[in-house]
Each structure stands twice: as structure tokens, then as C-alpha cells.
Amino acid sequence: MDTHLSGRLGFSWRLFWILFTAAIVGILGIVPAGIELFGPKLSQTPLPLPLPIIILLGAIQNLALLGLFVGIGLKLSGQLGFGSSLIRPWLDKNLTADQIRRTFLHGVLAGIVLGFVLVPVFLVLSRYLPNLPFVTAARIPVWKRFLMCFYGGFYEEIFSRLFLLSLVAWLINCSWRSNSKPLTSWAFWLANVIVALLFGLGHLPSASLVMPITPLVVVAALTLNGLAALVFGWLYRQRGLEAAMIAHFTADFLLWVVGPMFLKSLGY
Numbered sequence: 001m002d003t004h005l006s007g008r009l010g011f012s013w014r015l016f017w018i019l020f021t022a023a024i025v026g027i028l029g030i031v032p033a034g035i036e037l038f039g040p041k042l043s044q045t046p047l048p049l050p051l052p053i054i055i056l057l058g059a060i061q062n063l064a065l066l067g068l069f070v071g072i073g074l075k076l077s078g079q080l081g082f083g084s085s086l087i088r089p090w091l092d093k094n095l096t097a098d099q100i101r102r103t104f105l106h107g108v109l110a111g112i113v114l115g116f117v118l119v120p121v122f123l124v125l126s127r128y129l130p131n132l133p134f135v136t137a138a139r140i141p142v143w144k145r146f147l148m149c150f151y152g153g154f155y156e157e158i159f160s161r162l163f164l165l166s167l168v169a170w171l172i173n174c175s176w177r178s179n180s181k182p183l184t185s186w187a188f189w190l191a192n193v194i195v196a197l198l199f200g201l202g203h204l205p206s207a208s209l210v211m212p213i214t215p216l217v218v219v220a221a222l223t224l225n226g227l228a229a230l231v232f233g234w235l236y237r238q239r240g241l242e243a244a245m246i247a248h249f250t251a252d253f254l255l256w257v258v259g260p261m262f263l264k265s266l267g268y
Contacts, residue, residue, distance in 0.1 A: 136210050
């Protein structure tokens, strides 16, 4: 682990608001593509309240939950020694060019490797699952697919790594050791695997809006999303939250922006 990420880290309200804002940007990024991908399906569902009221209530509820996720994530990650490799050092005025270089290098390289693994697999799966979100997304404008990358890179990493992985790792650590003890490798990897499985399962509800959930879909979601989540979790611990965010954004860019271009050769 990098030395600037080791040890306990105090809570920073400035970091909280930056990450809170980044998560909102990520959520907004998925809206244009989400409306086009899932709008027709959702429009067929009867609404209990007028749509503007549902949107307002949902926004208030989700903002409150988002603040809770970010706050708990920062508190627990600080206790476990997880940290921020770019934003916090920048706020503390001790960010170096070497930290920037290493964070982006590890994040981009990990994202490229994942993209080179995932895109060919999704291209093969598209033959058997023609309604795969990877396929349906290819039919929407490229700028909407680009904005989707911010949802994965910002919101999903803040929720899945900063909050969920920190929470599960903290619970495991408290179950077996004193909270004052450092997080062991086995405890981290157990938490990372649990969160990776949850991350994979978490993609099934949105997929169910455009395709039936079959055993192949479940296996693909758990395997492919789970693999990516394991890598992001490892980066989170070793190189900081920003490295995981950069890797996730890079992998999503290759998957959602570049990957669909190859579908033309398959007749889509």
C-alpha cells in the first residue's frame, strides 16, 4: 500500500462535499441514456403519483441516502486506512506530480486491461443475448454512452468501494479483531469478494428491463462485473479511491463507447 494511504485518516468535510458532488454528477450522467434505454419499458408501468412528484420525492430521498453513504464511507475508510490518492492530498496542499502520475497510470492501465477482456466477451455474448444492454446501448448516440461512463466511474465507485467495501471490511474486521487492529489481507479479500458478488447482482434489475433474466445472464453478470469489481477493490486499497474511479471510467469507456463500434461487423 502507498505510504500516503496507510494509517487512520480523519474525517474531512471538504472531501465529503467533493465526493458528494461527484456522485451527483455520476447520477446525472446516466439519465440521458437511461431514459432512452429504459423509458419505453417504464412508460408502460402505472404510476401511483404524478411523475413530477415522484421525481421530487425520489431526488430528496436519494440525496439524503447519498450523503449518508459518503459520510459513512469516509468515516470507515479512514479507520481502515483506505484513502484518497489525489483529492485529499490536494486539499492538504501536499499533492505531488508523482502521486498524480502513479494514480492515473495504475487506473488507466487497469481499465484498459479490463476493457480488452470484457469487450470481446460481450461481443460473443451478443450472439446469444441480442437484448444485452451492451447491444441496446449501441443504438443510442455516442455522447449519451460517454456520459454513462461518469455513472460507473463516479457514483458506482463512491457507493460500491468507498461505502460498501469499507462497510463490509469494517464489519469483518470488527467480527474477528479489535477495531483498532489493522485490516488483514484475508479480511480485505473476503470483503472484496462479497462486494464483487453484490456488485454483479446489482446489475440484474436494470438488465431485466430490456431482457429476460436467464441463468446465462446471471452467470455473466456475476462473472464479468464481479471480475471488474475485484480489480476496482484492489485498486481502492492499494492506490486510493481515485485510481479505482479512473479504472472504472476507462473500462466503461472501452465497453460503452468503443465496444459497440465492433457490433457492426456482427450485423447489428
